[in-house]
Amino acid sequence: MLDLKCGEKTLPLSIAPERVLSVLRPPVPQPTGSPRELVEWALDSCASHLSSFNPGDKVVIVTSDVTRPTGSEVYLPLLVARLNRLGIPDRDIEIVFALGIHRKQSAAEHKKIVGELYGRIAVIDHDCDDPGGLVYLGETSNGIPVEVNRRVAEADRLILTGAVAFHYFAGFGGGRKSFLPGVSSRRSCMASHFSVLNPAEGSGRNPKAVTANLEGNPVHEAIMEACAMRPPEFILNTVLAPDKSILAVFAGDWKDAHHEGCRFYADAFSAPIEKQADLVVVSCGGFPKDINVIQANKSMTYASRALKPGGVMIVLAECRDGYGNATFFNWFSYATCGELEAALRKRYEINGQTAWSVKEKAERFRIFLVSQLPPEEVVTMGMTPAETAQAALALALPLLPEDWRAYLIPEGGIVLPVLTPSSPLPSP
Numbered sequence: 001m002l003d004l005k006c007g008e009k010t011l012p013l014s015i016a017p018e019r020v021l022s023v024l025r026p027p028v029p030q031p032t033g034s035p036r037e038l039v040e041w042a043l044d045s046c047a048s049h050l051s052s053f054n055p056g057d058k059v060v061i062v063t064s065d066v067t068r069p070t071g072s073e074v075y076l077p078l079l080v081a082r083l084n085r086l087g088i089p090d091r092d093i094e095i096v097f098a099l100g101i102h103r104k105q106s107a108a109e110h111k112k113i114v115g116e117l118y119g120r121i122a123v124i125d126h127d128c129d130d131p132g133g134l135v136y137l138g139e140t141s142n143g144i145p146v147e148v149n150r151r152v153a154e155a156d157r158l159i160l161t162g163a164v165a166f167h168y169f170a171g172f173g174g175g176r177k178s179f180l181p182g183v184s185s186r187r188s189c190m191a192s193h194f195s196v197l198n199p200a201e202g203s204g205r206n207p208k209a210v211t212a213n214l215e216g217n218p219v220h221e222a223i224m225e226a227c228a229m230r231p232p233e234f235i236l237n238t239v240l241a242p243d244k245s246i247l248a249v250f251a252g253d254w255k256d257a258h259h260e261g262c263r264f265y266a267d268a269f270s271a272p273i274e275k276q277a278d279l280v281v282v283s284c285g286g287f288p289k290d291i292n293v294i295q296a297n298k299s300m301t302y303a304s305r306a307l308k309p310g311g312v313m314i315v316l317a318e319c320r321d322g323y324g325n326a327t328f329f330n331w332f333s334y335a336t337c338g339e340l341e342a343a344l345r346k347r348y349e350i351n352g353q354t355a356w357s358v359k360e361k362a363e364r365f366r367i368f369l370v371s372q373l374p375p376e377e378v379v380t381m382g383m384t385p386a387e388t389a390q391a392a393l394a395l396a397l398p399l400l401p402e403d404w405r406a407y408l409i410p411e412g413g414i415v416l417p418v419l420t421p422s423s424p425l426p427s428p
Helices: 035-045 072-085 107-117 150-154 186-196 218-227 256-269 293-304 329-333 337-346 350-364 375-380 389-399
Strands: 002-006 009-013 020-023 059-064 093-098 122-125 134-139 145-149 157-163 234-240 246-252 270-273 277-283 307-316 366-370 384-386 406-409 416-419
Touching: 002 277, 002 307, 009 389, 035 072, 035 234, 035 246, 059 072, 059 107, 059 150, 072 093, 072 107, 072 157, 072 234, 072 246, 093 107, 093 150, 107 122, 134 150, 145 150, 145 186, 186 218, 186 350, 234 256, 246 256, 256 270, 277 293, 277 389, 293 307, 293 350, 293 406, 293 416, 307 350, 307 389, 329 350, 329 375, 337 350, 366 389, 375 384, 384 389
Parallel strands: 020 406, 059 093, 059 157, 093 122, 157 234, 270 416, 277 307, 277 406, 307 366, 366 384
Antiparallel strands: 002 009, 134 145, 234 246
């Protein structure tokens, strides 16, 4: 019996032990100090960057929205305390939430993110569609217009914060992604993410725009070039443990500190496997990792690496906020991935690209989704609805071979199955 998270509940799954190849959990190391100590040590390590801050400077700190836990309630007060000691008062500090194209947040969500700073420091939700709140910085070498939040662009001192994690086509989150898409215009977000597609019509996604890869990744390279147009004075990025506590902190140069965090994350959150399975049962890890379909797609993408072609996947994702964007579900009006891709090339949207990612997995595998979504809409997305994990397994059994074996993944949002070098790498 294994309990799997779905939203803020746990759902039991009973499966014969001999059918289970492994319960995939990342080899996460123990933290070397308390969360506060880790943040303080990281800030000590970038003292040379902080030394350039002076009284009178207007400081903007960018941090993630509520869909991306980062430990901000711990590190933001400590960071602000450092700035205060440098003679920079609360009134000269603003926190901008890197919403990208996500929805606005509630006051309760703001408070959850900034912790004890709520009511002390000005907090602002970035608005990707507010022309008066955006500044044009220029164009990248491949033609991406870079338009960013005016407060960010005009700050005397800029600090990017967030968390390093796997990203299904930018390689890793954190670092430069707090800038683009985090505080950029909708147009900039769309243009940079269009890099995920190969140039030729119908040729699909660039093979280097995949999870855990930065080398030659066109999306990563486009975002790096954009961030260099208004580089932050420094970054502070956390790595979170499965319980969302702070495991490690990396601070300093916006390129070097991020790369160091990515290396640490890849070592800590990859799970080696010797072969793929007939069945993968994956929980996103509960709320907020399964807050909507767009977030849940990350776990589905990572878990698919452990699944044989044509295999069966059971996904636990509550999706209490539905799809994550009003236009997301509309993309499933296209019957095939090919048709959806053709429409994307004519009118690119990030949500459409994520819908394409969901749809291509639904075409490659049989997927059973345990969620709060209307069953008929789950079917439209190419998946089969189920009320519980056990009910999904009962539906899946007739589709499996007689000698089927399975992987169970309780924290699908943070673990990447990686085939051993003797095995061929599956398609991303």
